[in-house]
Amino acid sequence: xxLILIVLLIGAGALAFTNPNEADFREHVRQKEGLPGTLGxxxxxxxxxxxxxxxxxxxxxxxxxxxxxxxxxxxxEDVSWGIAGKxxxxxx
Numbered sequence: 001x002x003l004i005l006i007v008l009l010i011g012a013g014a015l016a017f018t019n020p021n022e023a024d025f026r027e028h029v030r031q032k033e034g035l036p037g038t039l040g041x042x043x044x045x046x047x048x049x050x051x052x053x054x055x056x057x058x059x060x061x062x063x064x065x066x067x068x069x070x071x072x073x074x075x076x077e078d079v080s081w082g083i084a085g086k087x088x089x090x091x092x
Contacts, residue, residue: 015062020082022055025066028080028087044068057082 020028029037044054048071058065063083070076081088 012062015084018085019059019062019064020085020087021064022053022057022066024085025055025057025080025082025087044074047073049073 026041029041033040041054046054048054048069052071054068054074056067056070058067063081065078066080066082066087067076067078068074078090080090
């Protein structure tokens with residue numbers, strides 16, 4: 001029983017350590033989408049007008065949900081989950 005608990009704690013710690021942040025998501029969009037994705041991020045930053053920028057993150061310690069908008073002009077749109085340094089796009 002203790003072994004299972006230790007393995008689960010180590011696994012949760014590894015997921016928490018590799019949990020991506022906003023900068024990681026921006027880099028992912030730049031690599032995947034290229035120039036159109038970069039321009040989309042810039043437009044989202046400009047339209048949002050907030051200090052946080054256009055991309056926001058809900059942090060759940062071992063995973064994160066990334067979304068655009070939700071703080072004024074743009075309605076909130078969930079775009080991706082991030083876990084273990086990888087991103088899973090949310091289908092609309």
